[in-house]
Amino acid sequence: MINDTLQGRRTVIAIIMSAVIVLYILRLFTIQIIDTRYKEGADSNAFLKKTQFPPRGLIYDRKHTLLVYNKPAYDIALIMREIRGLDTLAFCKALNIDKAEFIQRIEDVKDRRKNPGYSTYTPQLFMSQLSIEDIATIQQSMYKFPGFYIQNRTLREYAYPIGAHVLGSIGEVSQRKIDNDDYYNRGDYAGRDGIEYTYEESLRGEKGVEILLRDAKGRIKGKFENGKKDIAPKAGKNLTLTLDIQLQLLAEELLKGKMGSVVAIEPTTGEILAMVSNPSFNPAILVGRQRSKNYNALLHDPTKPLMNRATQALYPPGSSFKTAEALVCQQMGGINEHTYFQCNGKNSSPIRCTHSHGSPVSLLSAVEESCNPYFWNAFRATIEKDGYGSRNINFRTRYDEWADRMKSFGLGEKFTDSDIYEQSRGYIPTQKYYNKLYRGETGWRAITIRSNAIGQGEVLSTPLQMANLMCAIANEGYYISPHLNRCDSLRKKIHYCKVDKKYFPIVFEAMWRVFDSGTAVASKIPGIDMCGKTGTADNSHGKPHSIFVGFAPRVHPKIAIAVVVENAGFGSMFAAPIFSLLAEQYLTGKIKRPELLERTKNTVTNAYVQER
Amino acid sequence: MSKNVSIKYALDWTTVAFYVALVLMGWISIYGASYNFDQSSIFDFSQRAGSQFIWIMTAFAIGGMLLLVDSRMYDFFAYFIYAFAIILLIFTIVAPNSIAPDIKGSRSWLVFGPVRFQPAELAKIATALALSKFMSSYNYKLKTWKDLLPLGMFILLPIGLIILQHETGSALVFLAFLLMFYREGMNGIVLLLGTFAIVLFVIVIRFSNIPIQVDRGTLGFIAAMLIILLVQVFYAIFFGRNQKEAIILLLGSVVVAAISYVINIWFRVNYNYISIFSIVASCIYWIFVELLNRYRKYWFLILFSIGSVLFCFSADYLFEKVLQPHQQVRIKVLLNMEDDPTGAGYNVNQSKIAIGSGGFWGKGFLNGTQTKLKYVPEQDTDFIFCTVGEEHGFWGSTLVLALYWLFLMRLLKIAERQRETFNRVFAYCVASIFFFHLTINVGMVLGIMPVIGIPLPFFSYGGSSLWGFTILLFILLRLDASRLERMW
Incomplete structure (x- = not known):
């Protein structure tokens, strides 16, 4: 054989290769068996922490007449995998939206940049904050649209059509607010002006959390420890105003x-x-x-009603x-x-x-x-x-x-x-x-x-x-x-x-x-x-x-x-x-x-x- | 016709079996990694596993066809293929955007309609062939340092061009040929020096921010100097057989350290300079010893020491100026200098969580929560090994690594049984490339190598890399089969 003297180097090379592989197996052993840190990390990822929204505090006048309360509102959620034979036209008609909006909303749900938690197995928010009137038409025909569900939420309701400037309003939180206050997540609502803004922290109450277990397919497998670790939402504090x-x-x-x-x-x-x-x-x-x-x-009204x-x-x-x-x-x-x-x-x-x-x-x-x-x-x-x-x-x-x-x-x-x-x-x-x-x-x-x-x-x-x-x-x-x-x-x-x-x-x-x-x-x-x-x-x-x-x-x-x-x-x-x-x-x-x-x-x- | 029959007998079916096993395991892992709940079949061509199936089938076809090519053709056309690859690399750099689009900041792909192709893959094969041809010529022998020069040219040319395409990872792969050079006669000291340089670099960078005492020198630099000193001592004992000199050197260093410590009580002393002073003093001492005893064995050590000191000085510069910011961050994350689990550290951290959560037995096929819920990015390409670790646990990942080990050992065996230098050199090239990819990729996923985006052979999703590896392997198998042809 040629280069006979160098044949021993094969052994050196084999040793180098083997050493690397042994080192990697040892590393695997450390990560997968000895170190428990990584398992905890993975557990926390497999939990689905579902926020439970508290009802917002009610607002009364000085004689304890109810001014502002909560009315039920509805979100429409969808589970992509369960949608079958959807009659888009009828669905849009029932929801009073046009086809372009329907397509846009579906695109938004699928877009992982806008909706990082997307999974075709779990409910995804399709449309939010529908009133009972909005939902009335579709509610009866919901069975025709498999994969779509109605979820409950609450909205502000006013006993009198007055006091807009005093009471203020609630709107989706801004990015700045999310950055400054850990309480808020994207899509949450908070007081934007008036009393709703000033007393936001006491009116909003405390969010609860329901901890669910998810499997690899994103499906909910039930509650974690039978709900022992769940935190019930705390209703917001009621507010009595000085108004008559x-x-x-x-x-x-x-x-x-x-x-x-x-x-x-x-x-x-x-x-x-x-x-x-x-x-x-x-x-x-x-x-x-x-x-x-x-x-x-209102914003563009020259008389500046806002x-x-x-x-x-x-x-x-x-x-x-x-x-x-x-x-x-x-x-x-x-x-x-x-x-x-x-x-x-x-x-x-x-x-x-x-x-x-x-x-x-x-x-x-x-x-x-x-x-x-x-x-x-x-x-x-x-x-x-x-x-x-x-x-x-x-x-x-x-x-x-x-x-x-x-x-x-x-x-x-x-x-x-x-x-x-x-x-x-x-x-x-x-x-x-x-x-x-x-x-x-x-x-x-x-x-x-x-x-x-x-x-x-x-x-x-x-x-x-x-x-x-x-x-x-x-x-x-x-x-x-x-x-x-x-x-x-x-x-x-x-x-x-x-x-x-x-x-x-x-x-x-x-x-x-x-x-x-x-x-x-x-x-x-x-x-x-x-x-x-x-x-x-x-x-x-x-x-x-x-x-x-x-x-x-x-x-x-x-x-x-x-x-x-x-x-x-x-x-x-x-x-x-x-x-x-x-x-x-x-x-x-x-x-x-x-x-x-x-x-x-x-x-x-x-x-x-x-x-x- | 007789050739075809001989192929059937001469082909190394063991290697083919390893190849098929690895490719199929990779395919299943890709299915697991890209499994996004909707997908019903592993053959769904709109999904990654489905398209990988097409790549695998075409790769098998390519492998089969390569076996039919006359083995002498490779030797004959080696330089032409190399030249063609280099031209393609240059073309990729200068081609218009429509042919060579910018993908994630690098321009390394050529796109002709539906066909996408990475010339760097071809360059790997071409360089292996060209090196084999050059090193097997009659008047070439790798003995002295000078003999390395032309080899260096062969690999530096594609490295330079690939770096110009911003594909640093692919360029680094060419360093794998050093292992082959070693087999072919390159002084082993090159590998040792390379390793030593990496160690020094890591120490200097890792501890560069840690002062030994405020404004009195950094831990990294001083530690590096100490290591150089220790190398001198070991050299003196084991190669120089001069224990007396080694002890004098040690004692001298201790005295210098003690004196500087005492001086430091009254005056501000920068220990960085003290440590350099010690190295320079030791070099002078070795020159003195050399001249006194008429030795010639310490010249190398003196050169080595001075070179190392200069290297340590430039390590910071290399890190700050030559490396790009994202590469700096990756290294810092690897060395635990930056904890950034949502930024640069995210991939590696998630990958470690995914693998760690697999435990011994794994979570079972398609049951990995980490990879399924898309916590691990690039999970079907560069981070494919995560899926193996999560779903099949320790035993599964060990099995894959063991399979790679057997595969590599088999390649070494094939290499050593070649009669022709061309074949042997090429075999070592192939083994080195596979080994390098495996080391970097798995090391990255396990968090012991910096994030360098190169695929895991046969596992990572993608046609270009699978075809590249298949061609490499089957050229080798064809060359190996010819070994029996000649005997008949």
């Missing part, structure tokens, strides 16, 4: 055909009795299958701001109850007066008659009290103090201890803002920012803040952040206003006079002493906003209300009657002025507002 459903219903009705909002709060507790934003919609339309379609329609105007819309508070102005100016020593200022009516400068009354005016009449020149003078006297000083330092210090005291009424900031998710912060301009706007600390003076005196200009507030301002006045110097959940913990924190109690009676008196002989005399309720203030907020979108704020009764106020009707005109014309009717309803339990009710209900100020 009767008042809420009335408020929604009164706002029909108008664009605007109403907020009613119980002053001593900060509990929101009614909160309405119009245009609105029936919360039931955002439930189930039609959600995305309706949501899109926006909660009561907490998110920003308005110049207009004359209603004069109540706070009167308090802060007294507190800062700019004026006192005996201060009189000249009013030249329409010829006043720099701000003219829109009302006709005697001159000079007292503080009392100025609030009652909503005299613009008076408040300009009062504002000026307040912040110019120490003169301007070098680089306007004295003036700016006074301005800061003024803004700070204003903010102590809950203006210009969000209510951080409230449970209202959608809130705008409003605006009480800061010194910094003006320094920037007018290029420097000496660029602005009292006259530059005169609009602040009468609640126009840069001052902005939400109807919620206006109602809260009324609470603070009704409580004579404190408020509790407005909230929706009727529980003690939210009632604990008292916010004190930076105005002494002694300055309040004159404002009470003036606001009472608004009803007795002032701008709202037409909305007076016989037998009830009410305090209020009209506002007519000029704005760039057309007619002024009609605003009315107030509280009732005068002694021991039980309700504070802010009403804003956008682009309607004078406060006394549109907003005041709504205030009056709401106060009557809440305080007496019924309306004794049917003709006022009818007239107010039927007034249309905005033709574009749709009822949904």
Whole structure:
């Protein structure tokens, strides 16, 4: 043989090969027999952990009237292997879908990227969240479609078609939510806005889990340890709201055909009795299958029905701001109850007066008659009290103090201890803002920012803040952040206003006079002493906003209300009657002025507002 | 006609039996792995097992036809086939996308209508033939280092072209020929050095992030230096027969270590430099010993030490710059440096779970939960061995490995009984290629080799690889059968 001397190398090569194979057999022995770690890994894969969804918590109003509950909903599932001789056309017809949608859904089920747990042996979700109406047709003919099954689920159902903005809605969770919260999986539902969002964690309850065993074909082989390791779902906690459903219903009705909002709060507790934003919609339309379609329609509606105007819309508070102005100016020593200022009516400068009354005016009449020149003078006297000083330092210090005291009424900031998710912060301009706007600390003076005196200009507030301002006045110097959940913990924190109690009676008196002989005399309720203030907020979108704020009764106020009707005109014309009717309803339990009710209900100020 | 009759007697039916057994077991495993509940029959041609059946039948036909070819044709056409394969490899690189599509980032397939074909498979066979022809020529003998040069050219050319196609796995297969070179006379030290290089590389990379003390050197590098030092000591004792020198060397190293440790109390010492210093000092010592005693036996050791130190220096560079990021991750996962069970570690982790869950007896045919529920990716191609491990357990996988072992031993036996160098070289080429594929593939599935995507011979799904392996084997069987022809 050739290369005879090298023949021994065959042995070396054989040894190398054998060694590798022996090494691999030893490795197999370790993995398959000695090490139990891998068996556990495989076990966990062969389990099918089936989520049991808990029923969501119910929602009640303050008198324990049921508002939101759960109704059964249905998912259609399919087991691919069991489908036989499907009459696609009849099936689509029964489900009210077209063939293209049917094919798309089947493709989605089969797509392992979208549906990683796909198996032809186990039920796969075909269509979800069908209502009992949707399912009605197909339910009887289900036997014709082998392989398709109906599975139970729950959907939100509403006792009243109102309160969409307060209650909020539920939608499929976003990827971000899934990433941030282990509780959620793809396809889960969670509160998207309103109360459903704020109290998501208590309303959702706790998911349960049913552990099933699967064989290699994906078939369910029964429960693991007879269900001993299963976890039963825990129902969500029920929620009692502070809303008064009767008042809420009335408020929604009164706002029909108008664009605007109403907020009613119980002053001593900060509990929101009614909160309405119009245009609105029936919360039931955002439930189930039609959600995305309706949501899109709402989203693209130019009247913005999805926006909660009561907490998110920003308005110049207009004359209603004069109540706070009167308090802060007294507190800062700019004026006192005996201060009189000249009013030249329409010829006043720099701000003219829109009302006709005697001159000079007292503080009392100025609030009652909503005299613009008076408040300009009062504002000026307040912040110019120490003169301007070098680089306007004295003036700016006074301005800061003024803004700070204003903010102590809950203006210009969000209510951080409230449970209202959608809130705008409003605006009480800061010194910094003006320094920037007018290029420097000496660029602005009292006259530059005169609009602040009468609640126009840069001052902005939400109807919620206006109602809260009324609470603070009704409580004579404190408020509790407005909230929706009727529980003690939210009632604990008292916010004190930076105005002494002694300055309040004159404002009470003036606001009472608004009803007795002032701008709202037409909305007076016989037998009830009410305090209020009209506002007519000029704005760039057309007619002024009609605003009315107030509280009732005068002694021991039980309700504070802010009403804003956008682009309607004078406060006394549109907003005041709504205030009056709401106060009557809440305080007496019924309306004794049917003709006022009818007239107010039927007034249309905005033709574009749709009822949904 | 007489030739046909002789084939029947001369054919090595034992090997054929192993081949058929392995192919059929592979087919059943593919059925198990791709079994997706709906499939009723192993012959369902729309499914993987069904198409594999077609591949198997065509492979049998190809094998049968190869047996009818005159054995001298291979010798005669070897260089032509090699040239053709190289041209195809180049063509695959430059061909338009319609013929050579980009599949998962590599362009290694040629597609002509329904026919798909991987030129790298042909290149394996062609290179084996070309090497056999070259090494069997009268004036060639593999004795010195210089004789390796032309052989290196033969394998480096296809390796380079295949790497250009981004098929690193297929390119590595050509390293298998080193085993054949060894049989044909290459110094065994090459294999040892190769192994040593891998060991050093693994140690340097594995422990490169672990400081021996903050800013005082890394564990990996120092350990590598220590190993080089130990090799010197062993060399001195076993090859140099100089125990005295070995002891001096050891003592010297201990003294250096002790001194540097003491210095470290007051001054910051980088132990990396101390360890290099020790190696350099030892080399100087060996030169001194060499000159003093007029030995010539330590030159190799000195070269080896210096080379190893340089290699350790470049190991980091090789790892970071030459390897691609996904290859780095695969190695890191293998070395337990990264735990990434959902990312790069996913395949291997799931594969280990699947195999481990098989236990001794396995879960039974078609009862593997891991492979069925698609936890293991690529389960019918590169990770096919998982299915065997899960469904047939320890005994089944051992049986498969044992069958491969018998098959390889049989190939070695065939190789050694050849009278012609051409046949023997080719036989060793075939055995080496099968062995390399088996080692890398099963090692990867068991988590002791990095993830390199090369198929398990006869088991993995796919026509191109099955045909390639079949052609390799049946050319060998044809050559082997001719051994008796010549006798008559």
